[in-house]
Amino acid sequence: MGGTWTDSEILAEINKRSWYHKITLRPAISTPGVAILEPLWESTRKARQHLNYAGKRVLDIASFDGMWAFEAEKLGASLVVATDCMQPLYSNFELCKDILGSKVLPLYNISPYTLWEGLKVLLMDDFSTPLPFPQHIRHNLFDIVQHTGLLYHVRDPLWTISQARSVVKTGGHLLLETACILDDTESRMIFNGPPGNMNRIYHDITTYWVPSIKCLKEMLASTLFEPLPHTIQTISSGTKNNYPIGRVTMVARAISGKETAADSYAELLRIYRNPGLVPDYL
16 A cells, blocks of 8 residues: 555554554554653664664564664665564564555564574575685675564574674674663673573563673674674663663674684684574684
């Protein structure tokens, strides 16, 4: 339908559905979203101000209803790819895409653990060359990867960061937002608890791990990202079991192997230890 939607038709369709994100569809019409998350989203937007989206290739991981993907497009990105592995969510995304007349490319069958494999057709331009692909034919990597509201939901968080590094070009950026322990002095990651009792940090059966801010920085540094301290934004959610918990957003720059310790980079190249990382051979 695209531009043929009337305001009354949009409102009627919105009201039939449940929404996570608040997406502006018309100047006076937005999807409802979860209102208590709006301060968190504003915090993420503050961190995002340190990035220039104009003409950039952007990947939005765990896109859900698609708010961050559509906003990246509005900020001037030349290509936006939205991924998720929960196909039922695609209905909301598709509705917004149609109303907005958006060109965001939705791939709602790709896990955050398999970004490289799932997106390879977009990232490579010469399939006649055998693996490993040399860097000079990997110029289709993304400039910005948005990794928001995901890290604490996955069982293997470091793997998803490795996958993000695999699809972003050296010098590109990662926008990372996650639940965290608001502690930048001690590196630790708290497990939320076993099945049936996942309540150590959050009363949420989908939350597995909650890192401290320092731990998160070290996870990024160990996966060829340089956290940019001036971009960090935090929100406090209070205290649980003596842990100061909240949310953090930060931007990290993708670095080359030359910018990290040689022995650490050699270890990263051991695929059996880091199966999620596809090195860039720099």
